[in-house]
Amino acid sequence: MAEVAVTRPRLGFKVGRASGNAGVYVAFVILLIGLGFAAPRFFTFGNMTDVLRQAVPIAVIAFGATFVIGMRGIDLSVGSTLALTGLVTANVLVLGYPVPVACLAGLALGAFIGLVNGFLITKVGITDFIATMAIMVVSRGVVMVYTQGIPITGASDPAFRAIGQSYLAGIPVPVILTAIVFAAAYYLLYYTRFGRFVLSIGSNPDAARLVGIPTDRIKIAVYVLAGALSAFAGIMLTSRLESAMPEAGQGYELDVIAAVVIGGTGLSGGRATLFGTVVGAVLMAVVRNALNLLNVNTFWHQIVIGTIILVAVAADRFNRSRKA
Template sequence: MEKQELSINRSSVETPRSTSDKKTETKQQKRNFFFHILNNKVLIALILLCVFFSVTTEQFLRVDNILNIFLQSAIMGIVAIGMTYVIITAGIDLGVGSVVAVAGIIMAGMVSKGMPILLTILVGLLIGVASGAINGYFITKFNMAPFIVTLGMMAAARSITLVYSDAQTISVYGDPFLKFLRMGEVAGIPIMIIITVLMFILAHYILSNTVFGRHVYAVGSNKKAAELSGINVKRVEMMVYIIAGTMAGLGGLMMTARLGSGTPLAGTNLELMAIAAVVIGGTSLSGGRGTIFGTLIGVLLINVLNTGMNLLNISSHYQGLIMGGVIILAALIDSFSNKKSK
């Protein structure tokens, strides 16, 4: 009886301790998250860049200019979300810009023919899903290099836009739903910005708080070890490419709405800007490391830099040089970080 009572007493003492430990652990995680934010070098760079342009230009802090930066970041941000998942698994997707174009122009064609808008949106998203599934199938089934597979998708999707539209722009400027996406606001905030923010929140939650998110990091860190631990690596890789394709399909809808038309040239170089934003945001090209928050900061930094250079009337000939330097610097930092971790 004494032993039994002793065990009961111990359990009664340990239970509150374990609960307290969990609360302490949760608080510590929150502290670590905010500490990470405060020590994020890219975030500091973004703040310093905003301060610089605020001092050197009068227009930078205007509300319309700030909203314009966020609107410019919306489509790139949506595409960069999918790219983050892919790059964390040590993959790459060069086809997303062309998928944005093909999804957008087919949706524009359907709208111009009077097709129901819900069906049109569904088709656009399914085009993105299909493109991602095709990429994932060839990469996982035949162990092909993601660079080659997605490069082929980039060429094929761009060709489809030219064939479908006969290299012509399809105007849908007057469509009510697309006009709502383009001009609609909630509490003064454009609908496109709201959609983008919600997608970032959802993507962050999945990557940080789900089993799938942990598997994504595990596959990127060490594919062989992930397989040995029981993770279905091929399924994870398939899913990240489908996510990237779906985000490109959504980007196509937003691009068509913003332009008021579908154009075969939409999304040109968008994949490169998305990759740049992801890498600048701290996601490692070697896989296994990265955050959605970092990608958001990377997207904003690129668009703040572009807007600021335009306000300062810096020649476009030099803008590419400056942006290229920023991207190379980010890649260099990533390389040094990987060497330190080893």
């Protein structure tokens, strides 16, 4: 009987633990130097603190998006999830419940939204773009219907305010919390079987399935993680503002995708770098801050962000083609 040679499916993924697009770091340094000359106020301590605060929600959401995009997925619902979970957290506080209960309610809702996204994609068979876009619209609609466009105020519990407004050893607590989330995400992506499975699916979904990776369960878990991190960002933003804004998180999906792609995580999946995501998130915050300092009309902000995304995607495509 003739022997049959069995070839093990190839799972060629790259983790990129401390590297991204090398050009990004050069561009980032050049941008900082240029801003130092164009806007002298940029390097003041107060403005640097504002930049870090602006980067926090984008960075936290982008950590989850790094898993999603590294898995060759997309999640357009992150901004609406932030708004809806922030609304629920603030409303629970206003009703008189303790801060831990309010925060857990927001996190649970974010995880549930991620679960719905994952279920629609894996079990119903809707593409990730359409599924998450639908959830984005529905979530934003719920926020607007409930609030009628009016902010929910009264989330002024001292313990809750401390999440987004306090300092520890001179460092804003949101920045410290973001660092903790980064460390946890870093360990999960690079030192656990779950992280390897995520990148394996992004590299070659069919091969991952053939070698026994539970692709559907991993995908659902990734979207649950992304939803929970969006909720965490919403809680920190609500704490900082002491209110839930109906328009909170609008456009965040663009900033998040830009931060992840600029950082070096490929849209084609199988490659992820969380350190690059941090750089990308800070870069996006710096760009928005610079546009404000230079008094650029807000209508131009989205044009600039969109151009950055196009350049980042084009650079990623060029790098992959050159390596191929």
